[in-house]
Amino acid sequence: MDFLLHEWLGTGELLTRERYAEHDRETVDDVLDLSEALATRWFAPHNRAADLNEPRMVDGRVEMIPEVGEALRAFGESDLLAATMDAGVGGLQLPRVVATACFAWFQAANIGTSAYAMLTRGNANLLLAHGTPGQVDTWVRPMVAGRFLGTMCLSEPDAGSSLADITTRAEPRPDGTHRLFGTKMWISGGDHELSENIVHLVLARVPGGPPGVKGLSLFLVPKHLLRPDGGVGERNDVVLAGLNHKMGYRGTTNAVLNFGEGAHTPGGEPGAVGELVGPLHGGLSCMFHMMNEARIGVGSGAAALGYTAYLKSLEYARTRLQGRPFADRDPSAPPVPIIRHPDVRRMLLTQKSWVEGAMALVLYCARLVDERETAPDPEARREAATLLDILTPVAKSWPSQWCTEANALAIQVHGGYGYTRDYDVEQHYRDNRLNPIHEGTHGIQGLDLLGRRVRAGG
Ligand SMILES: Cc1cc2nc3c(=O)[nH]c(=O)nc-3n(C[C@H](O)[C@H](O)[C@H](O)COP(=O)(O)OP(=O)(O)OC[C@H]3O[C@@H](n4cnc5c(N)ncnc54)[C@H](O)[C@@H]3O)c2cc1C
Structure with missing residues (x-):
């Protein structure tokens, strides 16, 4: 570091x-x-x-x-x-x-x-x-x-990769607020008792807008409305319909949320109260602010999981005694740490190169954010912004793919013990297996890279 x-x-x-x-x-x-x-x-x-x-x-x-x-x-x-x-x-x-x-x-x-x-x-x-x-x-x-605490609510049961098919609707009210109706799926941190309130950022459709992603607007929908003095007040109509049971990342709740189903009627009116964030029908580009940050965050999580499992397998390889060097098979000689075996070294060095490369890529992207925001020369800012835009799907995807592979090698270095819950590496693998899926799947990142980002700005 x-x-x-x-x-x-x-x-x-x-x-x-x-x-x-x-x-x-x-x-x-x-x-x-x-x-x-x-x-x-x-x-x-x-x-x-x-x-x-x-x-x-x-x-x-x-x-x-x-x-x-x-x-x-x-x-x-x-x-x-x-x-x-x-x-x-x-x-x-x-x-x-x-x-x-x-x-x-x-x-x-x-x-x-x-x-x-x-x-x-x-x-x-x-x-x-x-x-x-x-x-x-x-x-x-x-x-x-x-x-x-906050969330991002894009996905729906029938709209995952294809945000154009989002159906959650937001109806305007005379006081400038909106009332939301619909179901969001897979919402990480979507419900819990960890904080006084939960701030959901929700993509929804205001009737009369254009079809597809150009008709999406962004709303802030709190779990609890606030009283005039800022204190946490009555329940908004955002209701936990169920929790998903995941392979990994289990400490993060993952919720199906119903908006405006009628369990609560704030102010006696149906619908979950939401405030528009950014321009009407301009919700997706606002949401991209969070999505781009989350994509680098997913890449950094993947790199971190790869890294920690690599360090654990390195430690294991230094202490686990098994067999003798290939060129010296004297059975009366004491067994050697497995790190002495070339195939184990191959697995360690492969992990090392993937996880260090991934961490470097993620930090390089973070450095580009700093450059985009603070470089003294405007041309340097523009260049950093372009490069960051192109690298963001790569920073999300490459660590997600290869640091999960690194986790598989960390299990392999542990042999049978790696396949049990006695060691951490199997959990790191299960946790990391999410990263090529959420925040835009691997395939969707590929489409984003070549279909949008490489061509943007000519
Ligand atoms: C644990 C977890 C946490 C999540 N957290 C959140 C969250 O906090 N907020 C949120 O909004 N969402 C969240 N998601 C949802 C996540 O972003 C979606 O699961 C993801 O975008 C894929 O959508 P889907 O599951 O509907 O799969 P689908 O869109 O049905 O995709 C299935 C497969 O088809 C492929 N595919 C789909 N469309 C295309 C295409 N046009 N071209 C090529 N291939 C395609 C995909 O790559 C994938 O392999 C989370 C998901 C999980 C599993």
């Missing part, structure tokens, strides 16, 4: 820019150390417990092990959620490349618990970019303070 940040990606040069004037090498190292310490203390210890005790729906509410909430509270208190945000909203104004490296510690320690933080950060960043000052005050500040 030190090598990537300081030797390769020139974080020192970044820190000379006005936006980062509060920081130097020492503060960067401190915040990385803090991330390691928090991830080790609060996130890693319940990684297995969250996998073995997946969240359950009991009387319409979600029950899960308490350690998830405790870890998120510790994360909230650290201010790391707002690592890259402006000081004006309580942010630390750290470079994105540093924040991404910090967050990788949490993803490696516990991908399921860290997902709530990742979604909340992306949700808040979208509102900072496209929300009104009122929306920032009302919704971003409590998220930054760790009181509210």
Whole structure:
């Protein structure tokens, strides 16, 4: 990490820019150390417990092990959620490349618990970019303070890859709000009791708009409405219809949510109350703010899972004694650590090259975000924006594919033990297997890369 940040990606040069004037090498190292310490203390210890005790729906509410909430509270208190945000909203104004490296510690320690933080950060960043000052005050500040958590609600039972087929509808009301009706599927962090409120960002269709993605608008739909004094008030009509039972990432709840089915009628009127975010019928491009960030976040999660399993298999290979060197088969000689066998070294070095490459790619993309935002030369900003746009689907997909393969090799290095739940590597593999699927499947990233991004701007 030190090598990537300081030797390769020139974080020192970044820190000379006005936006980062509060920081130097020492503060960067401190915040990385803090991330390691928090991830080790609060996130890693319940990684297995969250996998073995997946969240359950009991009387319409979600029950899960308490350690998830405790870890998120510790994360909230650290201010790391707002690592890259402006000081004006309580942010630390750290470079994105540093924040991404910090967050990788949490993803490696516990991908399921860290997902709530990742979604909340992306949700808040979208509102900072496209929300009104009122929306920032009302919704971003409590998220930054760790009181509210956020989600992204795109998928529906019959509209996954094809967002053009979204049917959730939003009906305008005279007071400027909208009422939403429909079902969203696969919503990560979609319901839980981990926070005072949940801020859903929902793609929906306002009647009369054009068909396809050009008719999608973005709405902020809270689980609880707020009272005039800002306190958490009555239930909005967003209802947990069920939880999905997943192969991995089990600590992250994954919900089917019904909007406006009539379980609650805020103000005596049907429909879930939503506020428009950004322009009417301009919802997808606003949502892309969060999706692009989440795509790099998925890549970094995949790299982190690959990395941690690689380190565990390296440690195992150094201590597991088995067999003798090929050229010296004296059965009376003591067995050697398996790292001495060329095939095991092949599996370790293959993992190492994939996971280090993936982490480098993800941090390089994060560095491009910093360049796009703060490069002194406008031409350099434009160039960074173009390169980032093209690399985003690659940063999502390549680590998802090859770091899952790396996890398979980590299991292989452990032999039969790797196939049991006595070691972590089988869970890392199951967790990582999600990454080529969510946030746009592997195939959809390919279509995005060649069909849209490479051709954009001529
Ligand atoms: C654990 C988990 C968490 C998730 N979290 C969220 C979330 O928080 N918010 C949210 O909105 N969604 C979320 N999703 C939904 C996720 O983004 C979708 O599952 C994904 O986009 C694929 O949609 P689908 O499952 O309907 O598959 P489908 O769209 O039915 O795709 C099935 C297969 O067909 C392929 N395919 C589909 N269309 C095409 C095409 N045009 N060309 C080529 N191949 C195609 C796909 O690549 C895939 O291999 C989550 C999903 C999971 C499993």
